[in-house]
Amino acid sequence: MKEFIQAPLPFQGQKRNFLKQFKECLNEFKDKTTFIDLFGGSGLLAHTIKQQRPDARVIFNDYDWFVTRLKNIPTTNKLLAEIRNECVGLKGRGKEAVTDGSRRKIIDIITKYEQQSYVDYITLSASLMFSGKYATNYEDFIKEKFYNKVKMSDYNADGYLEGVEVEHLDYKLLFSLYKHLPNVCFVLDPPYLSTDCTSYKSSWRLKDYLDVLLTLQGTSYFYFTSNKTSIVELCQWLAMHPNLENPLRDAQLREVTVSVNKDSKYRDMMFYRNRQI
Numbered sequence: 001m002k003e004f005i006q007a008p009l010p011f012q013g014q015k016r017n018f019l020k021q022f023k024e025c026l027n028e029f030k031d032k033t034t035f036i037d038l039f040g041g042s043g044l045l046a047h048t049i050k051q052q053r054p055d056a057r058v059i060f061n062d063y064d065w066f067v068t069r070l071k072n073i074p075t076t077n078k079l080l081a082e083i084r085n086e087c088v089g090l091k092g093r094g095k096e097a098v099t100d101g102s103r104r105k106i107i108d109i110i111t112k113y114e115q116q117s118y119v120d121y122i123t124l125s126a127s128l129m130f131s132g133k134y135a136t137n138y139e140d141f142i143k144e145k146f147y148n149k150v151k152m153s154d155y156n157a158d159g160y161l162e163g164v165e166v167e168h169l170d171y172k173l174l175f176s177l178y179k180h181l182p183n184v185c186f187v188l189d190p191p192y193l194s195t196d197c198t199s200y201k202s203s204w205r206l207k208d209y210l211d212v213l214l215t216l217q218g219t220s221y222f223y224f225t226s227n228k229t230s231i232v233e234l235c236q237w238l239a240m241h242p243n244l245e246n247p248l249r250d251a252q253l254r255e256v257t258v259s260v261n262k263d264s265k266y267r268d269m270m271f272y273r274n275r276q277i
């Protein structure tokens with residue numbers, strides 16, 4: 001089986017930079033026979049586990065339906081070949097925006113695929129948009145400036161998910177189905193708080209992020225986070241105050257809305273509690 005060192009299609013937040021250390025640490029989980037990648041994303045971690053542990057049952061939770069993108073790779077390759085053709089001779093690869101004329105022709109190609117077959121907008125974003133920018137639908141895509149970043153070779157995912165089971169469930173449901181299984185290890189790589197998740201289906205709030213911590217109670221796991229989120233600091237603080245009650249319990253709330261500018265508002269809050277002794 002071919003080992004992939006990155007996802008076969010562009011995927012924001014894939015763990016390719018962690019693979020070496022992830023594989024090393026997997027060696028400490030030889031007693032585990034089932035691995036469940038609850039936030040599978042591109043499936044790169046599930047793929048890596050299956051490579052390393054072909055004997056184990058590996059479940060990839062494909063919440064974003066990455067498999068649809070994989071299935072459509074032949075169409076994506078055809079679409080990109082047409083765009084590549086259109087970009088021949090353009091200067092400033094990836095640095096200068098493509099000319100208006102080429103941009104119109106590229107939009108015509110995308111429109112044809114949008115109407116007649118399938119467009120993988122995430123792969124297209126990585127091929128035509130400025131670094132890190134993503135659009136996930138036709139309307140948003142055609143508003144953007146294009147840069148010629150089309151990969152020179154075709155995408156290929158042959159064998160990528162061989163032997164891996166695929167589910168498409170909310171992680172909480174999948175976790176509840178497997179949490180009592182013996183010898184199971186959960187892989188948790190949730191969306192990061194305060195990071196850009198444009199290309200994912202969901203938008204996460206602090207509560208969602210904290211809910212993930214419930215799956216770490218008494219389980220075997222890999223849990224990914226980042227120092228941008230302060231979650232580790234929060235866990236350490238909670239451990240220092242194990243009997244803490246909700247500090248806002250029984251408090252009343254008053255709010256004022258603050259306008260930053262015509263598009264942006266937020267709410268300032270005042271909690272108050274007069275506790276009778």
Ligand SMILES: C[S@@+](CC[C@H](N)C(=O)[O-])C[C@H]1O[C@@H](n2cnc3c(N)ncnc32)[C@H](O)[C@@H]1O
Pocket residue numbers: 007011012013014015016038039040041042043044045061063064169170171172189190191192200201202
């Ligand atoms: C940081 S990415 C995971 C990246 C993955 N480890 C990789 O290497 O490609 C987080 C993923 O969780 C997915 N997700 C968001 N909400 C979810 C939910 N409620 N249940 C399961 N997955 C969810 C996101 O759509 C995104 O694909």
